[in-house]
Amino acid sequence: MNTRGKLVVRILAGIGALLSLYLLTMKLNGQISSISGCGSGGGCANVLGSRWSQFFGIPVSAFSSALYLTILGLTFRFNATLARSASILLFGAAAWFMGLQFFYLKTFCPWCLATHLTGILTATALLLHHGDEKKKSSIHQWTVGLGGIAILVAGQLFGPVPDTHLITEEKQPSEPKETSQAETGERMVSFPNSETAVPLKDLPHIGPIDAPHVLIKYFDYTCNSCRDMHGDLGKLQASYPEEITVVYLPVPLNRSCNPHLSSRVKDHEGACELARLSLAVWKTNPELWEQVHNGLFSRPVLSPAIARGHIEQRVDKVQLEEALKDPWIAERLTSNMKTYQTMVIATDRMPKLVMEGGSVMHGISRTTEDFVKTIREKLKL
Incomplete structure (x- = not known):
């Protein structure tokens, strides 16, 4: 040379x-x-x-x-x-x-x-x-x-495929400040790194209220991985319909309503509006919420205008507008985002699925079968 x-x-x-x-x-x-x-x-x-x-x-x-x-x-x-x-x-x-x-x-x-x-x-x-x-x-x-x-x-x-999810152990509240289930007769849900508990009936959820196991999913409707886990959870609940209830808590990946995002996270257009629409439907008509929730996870991601148009075909327009003004929506989103923020030290990746005992799954599994197996072993189903 x-x-x-x-x-x-x-x-x-x-x-x-x-x-x-x-x-x-x-x-x-x-x-x-x-x-x-x-x-x-x-x-x-x-x-x-x-x-x-x-x-x-x-x-x-x-x-x-x-x-x-x-x-x-x-x-x-x-x-x-x-x-x-x-x-x-x-x-x-x-x-x-x-x-x-x-x-x-x-x-x-x-x-x-x-x-x-x-x-x-x-x-x-x-x-x-x-x-x-x-x-x-x-x-x-x-x-x-x-x-x-x-x-x-x-x-x-x-060749071997690396794990695409991470499971960590988060601090669980020892003495929730909220009234206990024994005192009210209601099923209460507590959150990682928080001393508060909320009645399950007040939170968007899918599954029987008396199910032995309650999972909490933090997600964003504009997140493709969250959409994939939605399908995984559907498969899990179809396999164990009476044993699992999933609470769905939206955490928009957009700084216009979520000030807790790190500088590494890219804003997701329409995330805040879709989260508010979902919570407004839950507040207005919980019986219709699951159908609307599934629709908001359609592919491709719906724009807020199109999503609202679909929702108004099922929910009274005036009631929806009033529900969107309810302070509860902003309070719920704020609570979701603050709790979510305590779990990003391990990784910023969403979704995050909280299981009993404080275990948190970050990200999604390689396949639906891997996901179901992981949760089945964690919950000892």
Whole structure:
């Protein structure tokens, strides 16, 4: 390889190594996790938190760091076979990961894209600057390069998938300030890190009021992961119809009504309005609330105007308007958001599902079957 070629490859491979090491650091220090859900810091959190960011439990950025450092070494002791094999592997890996972002994840991480583009440029430089050592590519070189790509793709498609949810233990109130169930005869619900309790009948819920187990879901109607868990909970309750009741407490991911969001969380348009509409229906006509609640989780996300139009076909327009003015809605949202805020230390990811004993599931499971199994074991169903 000539001197000019070595310089170009060293610069590009150095940039690629630095980018890869930066992404690896974010994975290793917990800044980016595999927890799947809304409320993340944007595209990089979604991409680097996906199953595709790992290969048999090891961050792919660790492999790319090693590959770029190997290429740097080749500029000091050149080997044509390794150089061409590395070029093929870089091209293939860049195409694979960029394709996943564009066509599957449909979200983008600028740092990841920069790494992949650097890989393409590095591979091109390796192929163009062999100088006097240029030779025709051998079958062996193609076998090594394409074999590496095949192993990568197969490992990610069929290898172990990391957990996409996290379960933590939260502090439970020891002596609720609210009147106890024994004193009122009502089923009371308490919240993590809070000394208050509220009658179950006053909270939006699905399931029998005397069910042995009560779960509390903190969610946002504009959150795709919350919508996915809605289906998981439906499957769970269909399997145990008399044993589980789920309380649904909206926490809008929008700063116009939720001042507790961290700077990492992107505002979700229409979240506040949809939450208020849901609570207004509960206040006006609890019997219709479950139907409206399911409708608000339709795909794609409904705009507030369209959602209200659908609701007004079922609920009296005047009653709905009066309910939206009820101070209870603002009080309920404020309480939901304050309680939710105590649970984001582990992760910002939503939804959050509170179980008995203070256990909280953050994010969603890989599959509905995994979800049902996890809850069944936690509740000893």
